[in-house]
Amino acid sequence: xxxxxxxxVFSFNDQFTVxxxxxxxxxxxxxxxxxxxxxxAITTTDGQPVLQIKQKLFSFLPRYTISNDEKELxxxxxxxxxxxxxxxxxxxxWSIEGSLFDHHYRVMEGQTEIMAVEKQWLSWxxxxxxxxxxxxxxxxxxxxxxxxxxxxxxxxxxxN
Numbered sequence: 001x002x003x004x005x006x007x008x009v010f011s012f013n014d015q016f017t018v019x020x021x022x023x024x025x026x027x028x029x030x031x032x033x034x035x036x037x038x039x040x041a042i043t044t045t046d047g048q049p050v051l052q053i054k055q056k057l058f059s060f061l062p063r064y065t066i067s068n069d070e071k072e073l074x075x076x077x078x079x080x081x082x083x084x085x086x087x088x089x090x091x092x093x094w095s096i097e098g099s100l101f102d103h104h105y106r107v108m109e110g111q112t113e114i115m116a117v118e119k120q121w122l123s124w125x126x127x128x129x130x131x132x133x134x135x136x137x138x139x140x141x142x143x144x145x146x147x148x149x150x151x152x153x154x155x156x157x158x159x160n
Contacts, residue, residue, distance in 0.1 A: 001131075001132050006126075028043050051143050061078045103117075
């Protein structure tokens with residue numbers, strides 16, 4: 001299933017709208033203003049909570065947790081690499097690999113691709129195209145893409 005994640009331009013905190021392949025909005029992503037570390041909530045378009053993303057503070061490399069109302073689903077940790085992006089997603093035993101410069105990423109479980117992410121270059125604001133191969137991974141896939149965007153902007157703002 002294909003999704004398009006578009007960052008809302010001219011907002012003070014991180015805000016995204018997630019569209020399906022028919023360009024119909026299916027999720028909203030809103031960041032908390034004045035929070036310690038990044039904290040975002042993914043909701044349906046009618047405001048029902050889906051997932052929360054929280055940055056773990058005091059970590060040498062970026063680390064985020066993704067949870068629902070009941071429990072933490074996974075932790076996403078950036079790994080030290082040069083010229084490539086690499087993340088580990090535990091306890092799912094998934095990984096994210098990609099190009100820092102082209103903004104192409106693949107979420108893998110061993111040799112199986114779970115999701116592909118590609119940044120759309122000629123768009124107003126950051127826009128990403130997600131191809132999620134299994135509908136069961138739809139919301140976690142959207143959350144992972146948001147984490148990738150946050151880490152990318154954090155490192156760009158830090159001069160890394």
